[in-house]
Amino acid sequence: MLQRAVEDLSSVSTEMGRDALTELCNMMANGFVDEWAALFDTTIDTGSPVPVQDPERTLVARILKQYGVGLFIRSRLRIPRHDVNAAIYVFPGKAEFLDKLSGVGLEVID
DSSP, X not given: OXXXXXXXXXXXXXXXXXXXXXXXXXXXXXXXXXXXXHHHTSOOOOOOOOOOOOOHHHHHHHHHHHHOOOOOEEEEEEEGGGTEEEEEEEOOOSHHHHHHHHTOOGGGOO
16 A cells, blocks of 8 residues: 555655554455444444554453443454554444344354
8 A cells, every 4th residue: 555655665654654554454444344234234333443552452351341342353464575464353332233243144154
């Protein structure tokens, strides 16, 4: 993504790289959430992603304590050529998500 926007990647700051990764994660998360919304035939509101550097266990404990919902979905993004290795988490903030999820039949699984 940055290579198409900037000819000399050595001029890219850490902040610019972080912003580009945050935007990429935003696109991935929205695509993921859009598929769930289509499955449930509803809209799902999302906020902007927030980059966090935190050990997984601490991050999960903090978010679950805040929302009180015992579900998270983890995905990995790896681009070895550019030394990118990221984890993407989705934390449903409402029990309604769990109710809808329990209504999904096994036939939707490929």
